[in-house]
Amino acid sequence: MKTETNNLSNANMARRAFLRYAGASTAVAGIVAMQACSKDNSAYEDVGGGDSATIDVGSGDPGILNYAYALEQLEAAFYIQVVNSFSADFTTEEKLLLTDIRDHEVAHREFFKAALGSGAIKGLTPDFSKIDFSSRTSVLATAKAFEDLGVTAYDGVASKIQNNDYLVIAGKIVSVEARHAAVISNLITPGSFVDSDQVDSNGLNITMGPTKVVATANLFLKTKISAKSFNF
Template sequence: MKTETQNPYNANMARRAFLRYAGASTAVAGILAMQSCSKDNSAYEEDGSGGGSSTVDVGSGDTGILNYAYALEQLEAAFYIQVVNSFASDFNSDERALFTDIRDHEVSHREFFKAALGSGAIKGLTPDFSKIDFGSRTAVLNAAKTFEDLGVAAYDGVASKIQNPDYLVIAGKIVSVEARHAAVISNLRSQGSFVDSDQVDGDGLNITLGPTKVVAAANLYLKTKISAKSFNF
């Protein structure tokens, strides 16, 4: 009797569908993003507000936490925009579709925080991706893992400090999508690695990072540096 093997293409398509449905959980973010973004390439360019090389403090309280998340989402969105605009030649068609879906999610997240913060939002940040070889699939996947793992650990590290329960609910919805991204990216790097020990501890809980470590890691990829010195924790 012939044993059937899993079609890798079908497995990849299942992951792509998984990401699409994950994006639906951030419905609020999507609605706000649709009001300010179209689906053409120009909609995914940086917002042009400039950043330069100055340092921006995210502020304190819930506004500071939202700006902290907004800064990380700006970084992720800018990264995926560049990936999609100049795919490495060794990405296959389904991987390109996956990265396009992730880009759309990250842009929605960025636009959600920008709209939610209104006049309290920090300015647009200028990324520095000079350390990343966008012509290499391996380099892009490694960078994507860095950004996704950092984002999940950062959200988990400040969630307990959020005072407004509505903000906490939205943060929970967004970080759940970021965790899905992290799992998919990790699996693309190495099959079956979606729950690697470098991100999940022995109790099955995601590893968290405090603002000091997160800011230091994010600033490696930012011309406009961020600071969380105003956080009182």
């Protein structure tokens, strides 16, 4: 019953957070219209069956949004499990920070799901068997990996986004993801929020292409994703 209550609370919170994206309504309408007008949705069909299927996110702007949606699904699922089973070695402040991050990630996930409408890829099944949720060290190391992956992934495809409205949304979301990455890094090692593994000597964030991002994300997914339709 407690888990069901938590899930319902998460869903209600996500819907409220989604409404706060009202300033992006033009972009949402554009995505929905694009999907309604599309006659070829093959890019969003499963390849294979069951949890072992590989799902290609598609091409163009909708494909990039589905790519982001896949990553947000992974992050949201991770933080929901973290918050639902905090280990004893987390401080009260750390629990509050991780709960805030969960709320952001769920809001991002719900935003992309609603915006993409019928063009959204299906819900992905995570595989967190390699994560020890009873260990603060394991949880924070995974959180860092996911947050760093998210920031480098958004930065790696931003130049390929054609619609300026979508680019603005992506910029707003990746800004929040970067805040998460800095907080998590500092929880692990105080003062490490701009370490060279993420920020180069010019003060610019490191980027990562879809091939490497997908390979990393798939380590934590039963339902595998592909970005082969990107062609870049």
